[in-house]
Amino acid sequence: MILAGVLVAGVGVGLAQAPRGGQSDGALRPRPGANRQPGIPPPSIIDYKPRSTLVIAEHPVPRAKFPVIDVHSHQPAPISAAQLASVVQSMDPLNLRILVNATGASGDALARSVDAIRSTPHRNRMVMFTNIGFRNVGPGFGQRAAAQLEADVKAGAVGLGEISKDFGLGARKADGTRLALDDPELDPIWETAARLRIPVLIHTADPQEFFQPLDLQNERWLEMALFANRRFPPDRYPAFEQLMAERDRLFRKHPKTTFIAAHMGWHANDLGRLGRMFDDMPNVYGEVGAVLYDLGRQPRTARAFMITYQDRVLFGKDSYQPDEFPYFWRTFETADEYFDYYRDYHAFWKLYGLDLPDEVLRKLYYGNALRLMPALPRDGFPQ
Numbered sequence: 001m002i003l004a005g006v007l008v009a010g011v012g013v014g015l016a017q018a019p020r021g022g023q024s025d026g027a028l029r030p031r032p033g034a035n036r037q038p039g040i041p042p043p044s045i046i047d048y049k050p051r052s053t054l055v056i057a058e059h060p061v062p063r064a065k066f067p068v069i070d071v072h073s074h075q076p077a078p079i080s081a082a083q084l085a086s087v088v089q090s091m092d093p094l095n096l097r098i099l100v101n102a103t104g105a106s107g108d109a110l111a112r113s114v115d116a117i118r119s120t121p122h123r124n125r126m127v128m129f130t131n132i133g134f135r136n137v138g139p140g141f142g143q144r145a146a147a148q149l150e151a152d153v154k155a156g157a158v159g160l161g162e163i164s165k166d167f168g169l170g171a172r173k174a175d176g177t178r179l180a181l182d183d184p185e186l187d188p189i190w191e192t193a194a195r196l197r198i199p200v201l202i203h204t205a206d207p208q209e210f211f212q213p214l215d216l217q218n219e220r221w222l223e224m225a226l227f228a229n230r231r232f233p234p235d236r237y238p239a240f241e242q243l244m245a246e247r248d249r250l251f252r253k254h255p256k257t258t259f260i261a262a263h264m265g266w267h268a269n270d271l272g273r274l275g276r277m278f279d280d281m282p283n284v285y286g287e288v289g290a291v292l293y294d295l296g297r298q299p300r301t302a303r304a305f306m307i308t309y310q311d312r313v314l315f316g317k318d319s320y321q322p323d324e325f326p327y328f329w330r331t332f333e334t335a336d337e338y339f340d341y342y343r344d345y346h347a348f349w350k351l352y353g354l355d356l357p358d359e360v361l362r363k364l365y366y367g368n369a370l371r372l373m374p375a376l377p378r379d380g381f382p383q
């Protein structure tokens, strides 16, 4: 933290050098009346919802410009014909073409889930990923899980995942120790995914602020206060950077395995870092679920990033809430300014559109997913 006194003395300090998570120099500079207190009780952050007076063109986008594959959806597995019909009815006006059900099922449940979709008129609108329960990992676990993975792919799974954040944060080995992401016992799984040419959708850790103290400088204060299970204090959990290091060793150790880092690997707040990762690891892709608040608060940097890495990004939403998708379309497709995000506990700030070129939108929405998953239904997409 830069001392205010130093600034007042006029010592040359770059104005852009705000400390991580801190306030800018200007906000710290003492000013006349700076110690003034509100004459009426201040509202809580829950109550204060100022109405914007900005008058500016608005271009809501209820329907995506191109058909979309959501590679990170959570749906019942198996899903009933009636449930699927109802989901498809909500997908159509959004231009959602295929949902990847990444809730995960394997063995008999996976086979029944695949059959449940294939026995309906909507067989081309949803696909299944298989999953692995990382419990009691000990000698032989990796080989058994790899064999199950191969059987599940034969039964119709087109990918593996979502491997949840519990892998790394919570999962224990048979001997009681924490299962590290790069535990060599699991190598046969990743090697089998490479041989079968299926992607692995993996969610590692959570936003970095969830690992930081719940103080008044934490930009996720409200979310952490609302959800106790989104706090990862260091006395009970591995540090964010430890999980990132294990993840990166895993990605590097299996260069022939395609990994889709869910939620942009939680680096959407540091796209320089994510870009270096993509440069270093050609087998790694990013999925944009639940990080729209980070892309939309840096529209110029995010636009440049999405153009540079247009072959490495996939659309995913995670939680299936039909009314939330249009926020993604508007952020990706328009140059709108200062518009609302859909959850105040994710982000108390406004979003700005990235105005992505059509070529990039096509890859983000469906092109990259079709390339990574040759088994996906092809009908309904532009040639």
Ligand SMILES: [Zn+2]
Pocket (backbone or CB within 6 Å): 072, 074, 102, 162, 203, 318, 319
């Ligand atoms: Zn998910």
